[in-house]
Amino acid sequence: MKVTSWNVNSLTARLPHVLEWLAANPVDVLCLQELKLTDDKFPLQALADAGYPHCAVFGQKTYNGVAIISRTPLREVVRNIEGFEDEQSRVIAATVDHPQHGALRVINGYFVNGQEPGSEKFSYKMQWLQGLQAYVASQLQHHPRLVLLGDFNIAPEDRDSYDPVGLADTIHHTQEERAHFQALLALGLVDGFRLFEHPEKTFSWWDYRMLGFQKNRGLRIDHILVSEALRPAVTACAVDRTPRKWKQPSDHAPVTVDL
DNA sequence: ATGTCGACGAATCGTCGA
Numbered sequence: 001m002k003v004t005s006w007n008v009n010s011l012t013a014r015l016p017h018v019l020e021w022l023a024a025n026p027v028d029v030l031c032l033q034e035l036k037l038t039d040d041k042f043p044l045q046a047l048a049d050a051g052y053p054h055c056a057v058f059g060q061k062t063y064n065g066v067a068i069i070s071r072t073p074l075r076e077v078v079r080n081i082e083g084f085e086d087e088q089s090r091v092i093a094a095t096v097d098h099p100q101h102g103a104l105r106v107i108n109g110y111f112v113n114g115q116e117p118g119s120e121k122f123s124y125k126m127q128w129l130q131g132l133q134a135y136v137a138s139q140l141q142h143h144p145r146l147v148l149l150g151d152f153n154i155a156p157e158d159r160d161s162y163d164p165v166g167l168a169d170t171i172h173h174t175q176e177e178r179a180h181f182q183a184l185l186a187l188g189l190v191d192g193f194r195l196f197e198h199p200e201k202t203f204s205w206w207d208y209r210m211l212g213f214q215k216n217r218g219l220r221i222d223h224i225l226v227s228e229a230l231r232p233a234v235t236a237c238a239v240d241r242t243p244r245k246w247k248q249p250s251d252h253a254p255v256t257v258d259l
Numbered sequence: 260a261t262g263t264c265g266a267c268g269a270a271t272c273g274t275c276g277a
Contacts, residue, residue: 010265062266112276208263
């Protein structure tokens, strides 16, 4: 069973890429972030035609917005973080029923960017992460087979950044953010990507500016964390750089786990 | 500081967020 996370930076702009990618990579579940559209604009028909008739959507105009797109039915959909009031559409959870693999709880998040340490947005990021942590802890109690995935906006370690020295203590790289990432792991999750060998400097995001992708000036900020119960079932987890090379790409590449 | 995008409003560019 394959589950993918992809920040598409506007589904309106990226729908052709999503459809092309799905045609070449017929994963079971695709989790999207940064839809930048309202629910009424979500392309349900195009995705159904592509073989994904089951969608849980939590949209927002201009900013944020997340969705879970599935070949098989979704149930128990929860929008945003239980117990954390938030005006922004950043989290959607659902249980995926799969005929061979059984039920899987999926929590898809577009984590707060945080802009700059010390800013108001950064303190919102910290509060949001605290709320998420409590929520995931609770979800794990009810759903031992769980994945937490999405655009975390955190580079967990120095090796997840193209310039860990020059960017030390800047956004995505701070100790506070990294401590929150570790706290999520401490709930009983493991970074799927690190279960396998990868080339050095494997990233999931590259700035549009300054030829970031061409120079591989990137960060690994898109993650798939899997619960301990699922860990033995994980056979692969990788970033697909291919669509980042297409014309008018998202600045993020999709990450897929096989379990 | 910032060379790129995408969305938005009220433009046909300036601003914001990433």
